[in-house]
Amino acid sequence: MKDYTVVATRVHDLWELDVPGVGVTQSITAGGAEEMVRDYLDCLGAADADTASITIVWHIAPEIDARIADAKADATRAARLQARASTTNRETVAMLKDAGMTGRDIAAVLGISEQRVSQLAKALKKTA
Secondary structure, three states, X not given: OOEEEEEEEEEOOEEEEEEOOOEEEEEOOOOOHHHHHHHHHHHOOOOOOOOOEEEEEEXXXXXXXXXXXXXXXXXXXXXXXXXXXXHHHHXXXXXXXXXXXXXXXXXXXXXXXXXXXXXXXHHHXXXX
């Protein structure tokens, strides 16, 4: 499967979609850009037009592009931290249960709901 990195630039009221080594097409909306690239590839006879990996790099204005990159990086970091927090919470719930604490006490200590304690405890049993 081929990977295409498309450079999307706002030109007047359209998105210019530059597919390096292939050519340029346009889309009226950002949301329709990937579909337009796939249609373009299909028109050119690319066998993988429907299955190719397409990454769109948006170019709007340097300061906006930087903010978009920052926002995406922050979201990635937040997702990583959330996953780590979930693992830590599951392990902590198990430790507190092993120490003889009730679900109500665990909820109070961790600052989460009793329902969440129950969910975390069940998740631990599935992975064990």
